[in-house]
Amino acid sequence: QQKVQQSPESLSVPEGGMASFNCTSSDRNFQYFWWYRQHSGEGPKALMSIFSDGDKKEGRFTAHLNKASLHVSLHIRDSQPSDSALYFCAARPNYNVLYFGSGTKLTVEP
């Protein structure tokens, strides 16, 4: 069983719209969560980290964490064509290993 389940598999939003991604974990040992973005031909790059319950906002990006339900989400407002990429959530327990979700392919249509 995968430790981190991510949805949706793909998402298409119009330019200026809101994109939302979700992840659920099956491991209560996870303490730290990240969202990574990967453009074609590149490695993943961290967008945001979230370690405490609640919302964390950085510019157009807002992450939300609910540790009780082991659910983490990412919302991108005012989406731009340059936001088109693969988005991964990643979670880490108390040892130094990142577990990745399966990714969401975002397409922002001009």
Added chain:
Amino acid sequence: GPKVLQIPSHQIIDMGQMVTLNCDPVSNHLYFYWYKQILGQQMEFLVNFYNGKVMEKSKLFKDQFSVERPDGSYFTLKIQPTALEDSAVYFCASSLGGGRAEQFFGPGTRLTVL
């Protein structure tokens, strides 16, 4: 920002041969990682390395795999001998610390085993 480099970007070899994947981590980072991503699947942790030693490894890190970073040079992943199921993209990452420290990823090496 900080960059992790990987050499080569693509490697094609015959099954049973040895291959070495090279990673040039961020210069002041202390923790190093390898991840494996088979096409269309999740990226999966292979191994992490700190202070000259493997700290954790997954079940994907078979006996044919080894890692080292001799004298602060490249952090390498060696597979000897290779098998067909080793075909994947291998990502190297590094971080300054453990815990909350961000892992910085390289662009990956696409390994094709024929």
